[in-house]
Amino acid sequence: MHSSYVIRRLLQIIPLFLAVMVVVFVLIHFIPGDPVSAILGDRATTENVARANRELGLDKPLIVQFGFFVNQVLHGNLGESINLKVPVLRLMLDRLPVTLFLDVYASVLGVVMAVPLAILAAVRRNTWVDSLIRAVFQVGLSLPGFYVALQLLTLLGARLGWFPIGGYGVTFGDHIYHMFLPALTLGLNLAAILVRTLRNSVIEVLTAEYVDFARAKGLRSRVIMTRHVLRNALIATVTLLGLNVGGLIGGAVITETVFAIPGVGKLMIDAIFGRDYPVIQGLTLVFAVLVSLVFLATDLIHARLDPRAELS
């Protein structure tokens, strides 16, 4: 249907990919600190550091290193982790599914919590129901993730024993069970953002003239609800999810740390603090492609839901 549009958008990922490659390479090499002394630490002598740098090719001019990096990527090779001594691709294949699972799970929980409650709050706006819903989610928006995570873990995990403390299990059922609390932590934050925006957008629809008109025409409120309100709510939800997905993929660091989930968030932060250049570069490139694809997907869904939107 929109195949030429999709192809054009996919082609746009290429320059983005190149730009990300340049920017991340330049930036991480300009940050003080290098992987070798970061890992060799206190005891290493200058000669130790120099030798390790030579072995890793980090003593070469930056431009040469960049050429090497680009050449590698073009051959589908993301290099090898300096600190963990395993191929970046393997690390990623190990960990990315875990994070994606967590993100999807969190998004589902967030939407399931937010959409009905936001509509309820909008319909009953400025009543105690509305105030209660907004107040509860405001707490989710105001407290730091690690605090919410620890409280959930202590209460639902340790005190009540309903959920295991950390880990992510083996089977699919295990994952659902083990990752409920971390997904809830992320989902609450997402739901808080969703509720605030959705509530406003639903009120906007409810007070809009075409709804008054529909009501005047004698359409049942159920029909108005599904035809106008829900669709608009969905459009806003998809847009917001799209905006937040970048944050979700890279931002699950603290949640992953608290719940001991071996995902890419933790991998990325360890790599940044350890200056593990190949891992940072590889992860950034994969994030870039993923986030671009999600943006494309949200735009397509948006177009499907909202006849006014144009794909350009």
Next chain:
Amino acid sequence: MTTMHSPALEVAVRPRRRMPKATLLIGLVLLLVLIVAAIFPQYLARYSPTDFDYEAILQGPNAKHIFGTDNFGRDILSRIIYGTRVDMQIAIFTTLFPFIFGTLLGALTGYLGKWSDAVVGRIADLVVVFPFLVLVIAIVAVLGPGLNNMYIAVSAVGWVSYWRLTRGEVLTQKKAEYAQAGRVLGYSPSRILLRHLLPNAVSPAIVYLMTDMSLGILLGASLGYLGLGAQPPTPEWGVMVADGKNFMATAWWISTFPGLALTLAGVTFSLIGDGLADALRPRA
């Protein structure tokens, strides 16, 4: 504003509901409380926010220390009061530049479209897919840790949301009747943009600004948790919550009360945001 073309003004003079005003009012009163605490902490706090008291370590809430003391014997309430200034600063400086820059840019590229939109769009894509922490660490590593450098890092990234929101809104409004009418009437593009499109298109950004202030403080907390935000002994709510992390089982008050302060600030911003949204909602 003298022109009657502003729908925002029309709404303001033609209030339909009573409650939104109350929402905004409560929000503004709370904001006033926060501002007073931020400007005059010395008149409100009983103790120094930084001085240790070896005799009062890890005391629970009591008559002398209503919110208890931390592991250095510092009064939690006094630290929260002094922390108001820091956190209000964070709320403002993490959002002010992104809001102004992002909104103006969004209106401009949304209106002009074509290549300007495409160029900014690609830059925005780059910013969004780029790992934020790499940027923060780069800036902190070069300029040293502290709040100012956090503002720089956040600003470099934060404008994208406002750009997107405003641009999307301008794209829709451009086709609205009054904009078309303005064009027919021969108004200059800048007049259409600034007087008509922007005021209409800015309301989602303003609503988001209020959420973003909460998020800004939270980000300060996360960076503080990583040691890259406010530096000790500066009292900052997010860092205080993080400092209480190891005492949650034995001294719950260390992180709970700053957590409440964070929530209070969040509620304040969201009440104002919702109130403004109601007031700004265009009545076409």
Next chain:
Amino acid sequence: MKRMTRAALALAATLSLGQALGVTRGGQMIFGRAADSLFLDPVLNDANLDIWILTNLYDTLLQPTADGKRVQPGLASRYTVSKDGKTMKLTLRPGIKFADGSPITSADVKWNLDRARNPDNGIWGYLIESIASVAASGNTVTITLKHPDPVLPSALAAFNTGIMPQKLFDATPGKNDAEKAKAFAEHPIGSGPFVLSEWKRGSYMVLKRNPYYWKMGEDKKALPYLDTLRFEILPDDNTRILKLQAGEIQGAEFIPLSRAPELKTDPKINMMLFPSTQVNSVFMNNRPKLKNGTANPLSDVRVRQALNYAVNRPALIQLVTFGAGKPMTSFMSSSTPLFDKTLKGFPYDPAKAKALLAAAGYANGIDVSIIVTSGSATGQALATTLQQMWSAVGVRLKIEQLDAATNTARYRANDFQMRASGWTDDLADPSEITSYFAVAGTTEAAHTGFSDPTIEKLFVQSQQETNKAKRAAQYKQIQTIFNNASPNIYLYETPYPVALAKFVKGFNQIPLGNNIFEATWLDK
């Protein structure tokens, strides 16, 4: 009938032995670690994350004793040193085997020692740099030395001389030693009490009992007692503790000292504070000018002493380590061999501190800055407390938290005024810490820029001094000179905090940091 009787007798014998000695075999222990290992190669690794568990996988010729102060026989049952101190003969224990059942030969040992001392391999070769050559014949390994080396026995008990099977290593795919090491370390077969069976990086590591391990348990059967040792990576301190309290794991390392007093009262948990060689100091830049060209008041010895006198160590220990620490009186820990017990260190004396500052011309106080690694609650608490204590004598301390890599880059470039850092010995000998802290040599005395000709001379002598009394006297003098010059702020020694389920017995973390699981058993 006959067979049954014998089996019954054997069973009865086992039971009675087991009961008499109170040791139960078998089972799995799950141990919560704060971070995963990086690289399981004894020679090429760099981090304590590896070092502190490596001896469970790779046994050494000699082993540190449980108190970490001496060595005891390991894969070698005995060793002798020639009169001139330049030849060492080690006798391998008969019948020792790798985890795959193949014999450990003297040729394996020679290959491992040659690999460990090759200066191209990693940073640890200097520990055995005195070795000139190694010869293997039968069950004897003969080491010829360039000079007498009093440190060598402790070095042969350290992780980097852990014994790997040469045949399996050589058979591993890879173009060179480094590549082979990477591949081998993914599924290592070693000589230690355990052998790696599964490793999911960043998540868990499963070690199985090595059925060929030589050491005998209390029940006169081969160690280890445990069938399975599982490490789970639980980076968050609170999660690790909650999991232990919920019974999901049986041990947890790196318990924050702030939680130790509370966990001591938990009836299901043994909160262990294992004695360590861990010292925590503030390194000062001793140079007259800082990297940015400004004058550095810390180049004046009176200022450095003043800062030491202005630290109230008992209060600091209470605030930062919750009473678990112990004041330092020398740059090395009190568990390090040849530590000088007679030293008094720096008692808290703010009046003296003020007088010293005034004498140095800083009656109005000074401004100094400290870099600490970000995200460490202890580091932050320490810096904040020093800031408060020093403000009493007019010293204004600015705290800069930097991420670990930036921090390292800064001090490596000598671009700092003060930095806080910890240290643990890897050897049961004072030479390692002295070479790093007090000798200008390779790292400009831990990047402080401190250097003292007498210490330099004494250190060189002590590295070849086989007479114990003379060596002790040399170290006494080194420590006295260092104390007077005061290039560091002495803080406190801290123990290793490990929390174990009550039924976990026989676990030890020795002062050098090694986690010893070989004699760990579950009493349930």
